[in-house]
Amino acid sequence: MSDTRRKLTTIFSADVQGYSKLMEADEEGTLSTLKRYRDAMARLIEAHGGRVINTWGDGLLAEFPSVVEAVRAAIDVQNELAGYNANRAAEARMLFRIGINLGDVMVDGDDIYGDGVNIAARLQTSAPPGGIVISSTVYDQVRNKLAVGFEFLGQLPVKNIDEGVPSYAVRIGERGERHEAGKSQWGRQSTIQEAPDIQTPLPATSMSPSARNRVLCVFGVVALGLLAINLLSWGGELWARWPVFALAVTAALLWLRANSVFDRTITMLALAGITVVGVNLLSWHGEFWARWPLLGLAIAAGIRWAARHRASESRRG
Secondary structure, eight states, X not given: OOOOEEEEEEEEEEEETTHHHHHHHOHHHHHHXXXXXXXXXXXXXXXXXXXXXXXXXXXXXXXXXXXXXXXXXXXXXXHHHHHHHTTSOGGGOOOEEEEEEEEEEEEETTEEESHHHHHHHHHHHHSOTTOEEEEHHHHHHHTTTSSSEEEEEEEEEETTEEEEEEEEEEEOSOHHHHHHHHHHHHOOTTTOEEOTTOOOOOOOOOOOHHHHHHHHHHHXXXXXXXXXXXXXXXXXXXXXXXXXXXXXXXXXXHHHHHOOSSOHHHHHHHHHHHHHHHHHHHTOSSOOTTHHHHHHHHHHHHHHHHHHHXXXXXXXX
16 A cells, blocks of 8 residues: 655755766865755755755755745855855856745655656756746745745746746845846846835845854843843943843844844834934933934835835735
């Protein structure tokens, strides 16, 4: 009796662009680099709740229960590997292409099969080096949940699927560079459409959620230690308020860099407002001078919100 069953899952497929050429140039060095890069990918995939199903040659296949976390993992992977490649000669850089699909698959033990996997692999082969391409089923789930842009690539032909698969490129670089890359890589200038609600995100942190939580815990311990030292050596002044406040602002910035749900521009403006109020209160001399910068920040946040709301209405229309 077969143990094969079906399930809906998010498939993450990746491989190296120009792997054969890298192997010809330096076989041992390429294998060592591939292991290092795969280890980083596996760590980030696990940190986002996914699991690596299989690796072969230069390829990697993983699955995620969450569509959003799959795309977040892909973004973190490309950002971290870009940091690795920055210190390598151009001809020695190892660039992965990633495709992500949400689809029905057949499960046999620890392996998965079917059109859902084939589509992810096809999306991967259409991605540019260092890029990410997702299917429309993934796009529908993440378009309002991630602070990145998307470019519509049209119907991607896939074997055994007559109508093709609508696909999108995830834009994770500078806006102008991404736009030009989309035109040159895909060869679909007439079909590329910018998503109307695109914003340029802050550089994504490659720090995993567990590592980030450890850093925040360290910040908390340091803050409590400073307060304890201040109180135990009390001289009539709460001098610890400034370093503790600085730690709190730094922790908030760390969280903001990892945030992919809220609009980062508005959140940054809110953090700036909180910081201004905090400085005013901690250095209180009888005047609430923070009201003026708060007004300016509130106006800027309102303009940003109105622009996003107008873009959202245009998209629905």
